[in-house]
Amino acid sequence: MIAEIITIGDEILIGQIVDTNSAWMAQKLNAEGIRVKQITSVSDDRQHILSALAGAAQRADIILITGGLGPTKDDITKQTLAQYFDVPLVLNQEALNNVLNIFKRYNRPMLDVNRMQAQVPQNCVVIPNNNGTAPGMWFHEGGKIYVSMPGVPFEMMYMMEEQIIPKLKQTLSLPVIIHKTILTAGEGESYLAEKIADIENDLPANIKLAYLPKMGQVRLRLSGYGEDKGVLQQAIDTYADRIIERVGINFIAGEDLPIEKVILNLMESRGLTLSAAESCTGGYVSHLITQHAGSSSVFLGGAVTYSNQLKHDILGVDNETLWSFGAVSEQTVTEMVEGALRQFKSDYAIAITGIAGPGGGTDDKPVGTVWIAAANAAKTMVKQFTFGNKRAQNIERSAIAAFFMLNTLLKEATI
Amino acid sequence: MIAEIITIGDEILIGQIVDTNSAWMAQKLNAEGIRVKQITSVSDDRQHILSALAGAAQRADIILITGGLGPTKDDITKQTLAQYFDVPLVLNQEALNNVLNIFKRYNRPMLDVNRMQAQVPQNCVVIPNNNGTAPGMWFHEGGKIYVSMPGVPFEMMYMMEEQIIPKLKQTLSLPVIIHKTILTAGEGESYLAEKIADIENDLPANIKLAYLPKMGQVRLRLSGYGEDKGVLQQAIDTYADRIIERVGINFIAGEDLPIEKVILNLMESRGLTLSAAESCTGGYVSHLITQHAGSSSVFLGGAVTYSNQLKHDILGVDNETLWSFGAVSEQTVTEMVEGALRQFKSDYAIAITGIAGPGGGTDDKPVGTVWIAAANAAKTMVKQFTFGNKRAQNIERSAIAAFFMLNTLLKEATI
Missing domain, CATH: 3.40.980.10 (MoaB/Mog-like domain)
Incomplete structure (x- = not known):
C-alpha cells in the first residue's frame, strides 16, 4: 500500500x-x-x-x-x-x-x-x-x-x-506487521550494535532490526512482516528477550516510552517521590517529567537554581563549596542533590550542574562539562560528563543522563 | 526566479x-x-x-x-x-x-x-x-x-x-524580495485578521500577508517582491508600521523571535532580573527561557512547586491560603509571584498555577483553569485563563500567556 x-x-x-x-x-x-x-x-x-x-x-x-x-x-x-x-x-x-x-x-x-x-x-x-x-x-x-x-x-x-x-x-486490508521497541540509554549506537551483532545476524528475513539513536538513547526496533500474527509475535518476543538480556543495565523499557515515563511508572508502583535540582538544564528535566499526566503523584517539584545565590538559598549549598570548587563540580552537585532530598523531603532526587554554552567555558571546564547526581537516603551517585559544544544538545543529553542514573539507582535499590 | x-x-x-x-x-x-x-x-x-x-x-x-x-x-x-x-x-x-x-x-x-x-x-x-x-x-x-x-x-x-x-x-539577475515578520501574542488569528482587515485589503499585489498561528501567538509575515530594494523596503515598512500600531498591546516584536527571547533582550538592556514560580507548567517556562544562550544574565532561577508543601516551603505561600482558596486561585498565584520576588530577590517574577489535566478538574475549576501572575516591586498583575482539556496545550498556552503578561508589565513600566 x-x-x-x-x-x-x-x-x-x-x-x-x-x-x-x-x-x-x-x-x-x-x-x-x-x-x-x-x-x-x-x-x-x-x-x-x-x-x-x-x-x-x-x-x-x-x-x-x-x-x-x-x-x-x-x-x-x-x-x-x-x-x-x-x-x-x-x-x-x-x-x-x-x-x-x-x-x-x-x-x-x-x-x-x-x-x-x-x-x-x-x-x-x-x-x-x-x-x-x-x-x-x-x-x-x-x-x-x-x-x-x-x-x-x-x-x-x-x-x-x-x-x-x-x-x-x-x-484497507493491510499486511500483518508487528513492531517491538526496546529503549536503551547510556550506550552509543555502534557499541550496542557490536554487543548484539550475533543476535542481529540470526534474524530471519522477515524480521528487521532498526537503530533509532537520539541524544544518549538508542531505540532498537524489531519489525516483523508475515501472515500469522501469533507465530510472528512469538518470533519477535524471542529475539527481543535475547536482546534485552544482552543489553543489561542499558535496558530501560520493552516498549516505546520516554525514559522519564518509565521512571514515573516504576516510582509510582513503589510509592516513591522525586524532586529535582537543576542548574544548566534550567527546568527541562522538570518539564520532561511534568508533561506526563499523573506525574504529580511522584514528582513533588524542584528548583531551577541558575544563580549561585539560589543554589545556596533554596538548596542549602555551602557558599564555601561554591567558592572553592565552583558551581560545576562534584562537591556542588553532591550538595545540590542532598539539599533537594532534605529541603523537598522526597525519597529520591536528581541534580544537574554544568556549562551548557556557548559561553562560560574555561580550559579546566570546557563547554559541555556537566556533573550529574542521583540520590536516595542510602546512596548518592555522582558522575562527570563531557558533552559537546551545542547548548540545546547539552541540555538534552544532560537530562537523559540524569534519568539514566536515576533509573540505575532505582534498579539497584530493589536488589 | x-x-x-x-x-x-x-x-x-x-x-x-x-x-x-x-x-x-x-x-x-x-x-x-x-x-x-x-x-x-x-x-x-x-x-x-x-x-x-x-x-x-x-x-x-x-x-x-x-x-x-x-x-x-x-x-x-x-x-x-x-x-x-x-x-x-x-x-x-x-x-x-x-x-x-x-x-x-x-x-x-x-x-x-x-x-x-x-x-x-x-x-x-x-x-x-x-x-x-x-x-x-x-x-x-x-x-x-x-x-x-x-x-x-x-x-x-x-x-x-x-x-x-x-x-x-x-x-542570474535576481529580483528583490523582502520579508518582515511581526510577532503578536494574546489575540487569536481571526480577531487579528478582523482588526487589520482594511490594511490587508490595501496591500498592493506585490506584497502578501500571511498568518502563522501557534498556541496563543500569531506571527504576521509581510512578503514583498519587486525591482527596487529601497522602494520595496519602504512600502513593507509602511504597512508593517500600520499593522504594529493597530495591533497595539498584542505587538511583541518586529522580527521573528520567540517571545521569551524578546523579553530576555528587553530585560537585559534594562539590567533587570527575573525569576519564575511554576506549578502546572512544571518547569517549561524556565526551560523556554534557559534554552537561550546568555539567559543567565537575566534569569536567576525559580521553583517548580508541584506540591502544596513546596509552595509553602520555597515560596512562602500561606497554608491558610492554600486551605481556604485552593492551589489554583487568585490568592495562591498572588502569594506565589510575590514569594518569588521576595525569596529569589529578582526585579520581576512570573507565577503560574492551574489544572493541566487530564485529571484534577472539578465543576468549579475544570481542567484548563489556570491563574497567571506577573509582578515587580510596584505592581502585581493577575489573571485567570480557561484553556482546553489537553495537557500539553495547557502547559504551552500557559507559558505563552505568562510571557505576554510579563511583556505587558514591562511595557507599562516604561510609561
Missing part, C-alpha cells in the same frame, strides 16, 4: 518552519505497513495544489494532505479540493457544532470566517477535529483515499492517531 | 529523519530573491528521481538536489543524473584529489567505492566539497540550473554558502 504526503503552505517553502509533520506521519504510516513514496510541499496556490494532487494520485493509493485549512484568505485547500473533485462546498452541521462549541467554551463572539470553516466539499466524510475549528476531510474517489488535515501539528496528530489510522486499517 | 528542492533518500520517507535541510535552503534562497515553488522528497529509485527532475524542470529555473551521493549501493543520484542528461560518467581529477586527501588525512585505506565518488556526469562543473568525499555538481542545461549536493547537513550548508549562492548570484 503506497501513500503520499502533500503539505500545503508558503511557510514551509520560505523556510520559516521545518516540516516535522511529514516525518511523524511517515513513521505512523510505515508502522502500519503503508510505504510513503513521496512527500511534496507546495505553495498556497490553486493550480499548484491541483497538479500536486493529480501527480500523487498517479503514484499512490492514499494521499494525505496537511495545511491550508485556516480561516484566513491565504487558506485555499478546501476550495481547491472541491474544484479537484468538481463538487460544491456545503455547510456541515457537525463541523459547525464543533466551531460553535469552541467559541462558546471560550465565550467569544463567532465571526463569519469561522462559520465558513464548517463548509466542506460535498463528497467528503467529515473527520471531527477535537482540538480546533477546522474539520478534517476524508474522500474515497476513483479507488483512492484522500485525507485533508490541519497543518497545526497537535491537531493533525490527534486526528491521525484517533481517527485516520483506525479508519485506514478498517478500510 | 523560481527554484525547487528535491531531497533524495528513504530515511526521510520512513520518517527516520526530519528534513531540516530544505527549510534551511529555502531561507537562504528566499533571502536572495529566489522563490521556492516546491519541495519534493523522493526515494532512492531511478524512475522516481527521473520523473521528479522532469517535473521540477517544468516549473522552476533552478533545481537543487540533495542526497544519494554516498559510496553505498543505494546511492544512485549521480548515475540517474547522467541518464537524465544522457551523458557518461567520467573521472574528475579534482574530485579524486579531494577523496585521496581525505583518506590520507585520516590515514585509512581507500576502497574502490570511494574512488568511484570522484566520477561525475560529463556535462557538470564540479563543486568542491571541503567537508566530505562526495563532490557537488552544477549543470546548466536547457536554460535551467541543476545543482546536486550531499545530504549531510554541514556538507550541504558549507557548499551552499561558500559556493552555490555566490555562483547563482553571479549567473
Whole structure:
C-alpha cells in the first residue's frame, strides 16, 4: 500500500518552519505497513495544489494532505479540493457544532470566517477535529483515499492517531506487521550494535532490526512482516528477550516510552517521590517529567537554581563549596542533590550542574562539562560528563543522563 | 526566479529523519530573491528521481538536489543524473584529489567505492566539497540550473554558502524580495485578521500577508517582491508600521523571535532580573527561557512547586491560603509571584498555577483553569485563563500567556 504526503503552505517553502509533520506521519504510516513514496510541499496556490494532487494520485493509493485549512484568505485547500473533485462546498452541521462549541467554551463572539470553516466539499466524510475549528476531510474517489488535515501539528496528530489510522486499517486490508521497541540509554549506537551483532545476524528475513539513536538513547526496533500474527509475535518476543538480556543495565523499557515515563511508572508502583535540582538544564528535566499526566503523584517539584545565590538559598549549598570548587563540580552537585532530598523531603532526587554554552567555558571546564547526581537516603551517585559544544544538545543529553542514573539507582535499590 | 528542492533518500520517507535541510535552503534562497515553488522528497529509485527532475524542470529555473551521493549501493543520484542528461560518467581529477586527501588525512585505506565518488556526469562543473568525499555538481542545461549536493547537513550548508549562492548570484539577475515578520501574542488569528482587515485589503499585489498561528501567538509575515530594494523596503515598512500600531498591546516584536527571547533582550538592556514560580507548567517556562544562550544574565532561577508543601516551603505561600482558596486561585498565584520576588530577590517574577489535566478538574475549576501572575516591586498583575482539556496545550498556552503578561508589565513600566 503506497501513500503520499502533500503539505500545503508558503511557510514551509520560505523556510520559516521545518516540516516535522511529514516525518511523524511517515513513521505512523510505515508502522502500519503503508510505504510513503513521496512527500511534496507546495505553495498556497490553486493550480499548484491541483497538479500536486493529480501527480500523487498517479503514484499512490492514499494521499494525505496537511495545511491550508485556516480561516484566513491565504487558506485555499478546501476550495481547491472541491474544484479537484468538481463538487460544491456545503455547510456541515457537525463541523459547525464543533466551531460553535469552541467559541462558546471560550465565550467569544463567532465571526463569519469561522462559520465558513464548517463548509466542506460535498463528497467528503467529515473527520471531527477535537482540538480546533477546522474539520478534517476524508474522500474515497476513483479507488483512492484522500485525507485533508490541519497543518497545526497537535491537531493533525490527534486526528491521525484517533481517527485516520483506525479508519485506514478498517478500510484497507493491510499486511500483518508487528513492531517491538526496546529503549536503551547510556550506550552509543555502534557499541550496542557490536554487543548484539550475533543476535542481529540470526534474524530471519522477515524480521528487521532498526537503530533509532537520539541524544544518549538508542531505540532498537524489531519489525516483523508475515501472515500469522501469533507465530510472528512469538518470533519477535524471542529475539527481543535475547536482546534485552544482552543489553543489561542499558535496558530501560520493552516498549516505546520516554525514559522519564518509565521512571514515573516504576516510582509510582513503589510509592516513591522525586524532586529535582537543576542548574544548566534550567527546568527541562522538570518539564520532561511534568508533561506526563499523573506525574504529580511522584514528582513533588524542584528548583531551577541558575544563580549561585539560589543554589545556596533554596538548596542549602555551602557558599564555601561554591567558592572553592565552583558551581560545576562534584562537591556542588553532591550538595545540590542532598539539599533537594532534605529541603523537598522526597525519597529520591536528581541534580544537574554544568556549562551548557556557548559561553562560560574555561580550559579546566570546557563547554559541555556537566556533573550529574542521583540520590536516595542510602546512596548518592555522582558522575562527570563531557558533552559537546551545542547548548540545546547539552541540555538534552544532560537530562537523559540524569534519568539514566536515576533509573540505575532505582534498579539497584530493589536488589 | 523560481527554484525547487528535491531531497533524495528513504530515511526521510520512513520518517527516520526530519528534513531540516530544505527549510534551511529555502531561507537562504528566499533571502536572495529566489522563490521556492516546491519541495519534493523522493526515494532512492531511478524512475522516481527521473520523473521528479522532469517535473521540477517544468516549473522552476533552478533545481537543487540533495542526497544519494554516498559510496553505498543505494546511492544512485549521480548515475540517474547522467541518464537524465544522457551523458557518461567520467573521472574528475579534482574530485579524486579531494577523496585521496581525505583518506590520507585520516590515514585509512581507500576502497574502490570511494574512488568511484570522484566520477561525475560529463556535462557538470564540479563543486568542491571541503567537508566530505562526495563532490557537488552544477549543470546548466536547457536554460535551467541543476545543482546536486550531499545530504549531510554541514556538507550541504558549507557548499551552499561558500559556493552555490555566490555562483547563482553571479549567473542570474535576481529580483528583490523582502520579508518582515511581526510577532503578536494574546489575540487569536481571526480577531487579528478582523482588526487589520482594511490594511490587508490595501496591500498592493506585490506584497502578501500571511498568518502563522501557534498556541496563543500569531506571527504576521509581510512578503514583498519587486525591482527596487529601497522602494520595496519602504512600502513593507509602511504597512508593517500600520499593522504594529493597530495591533497595539498584542505587538511583541518586529522580527521573528520567540517571545521569551524578546523579553530576555528587553530585560537585559534594562539590567533587570527575573525569576519564575511554576506549578502546572512544571518547569517549561524556565526551560523556554534557559534554552537561550546568555539567559543567565537575566534569569536567576525559580521553583517548580508541584506540591502544596513546596509552595509553602520555597515560596512562602500561606497554608491558610492554600486551605481556604485552593492551589489554583487568585490568592495562591498572588502569594506565589510575590514569594518569588521576595525569596529569589529578582526585579520581576512570573507565577503560574492551574489544572493541566487530564485529571484534577472539578465543576468549579475544570481542567484548563489556570491563574497567571506577573509582578515587580510596584505592581502585581493577575489573571485567570480557561484553556482546553489537553495537557500539553495547557502547559504551552500557559507559558505563552505568562510571557505576554510579563511583556505587558514591562511595557507599562516604561510609561
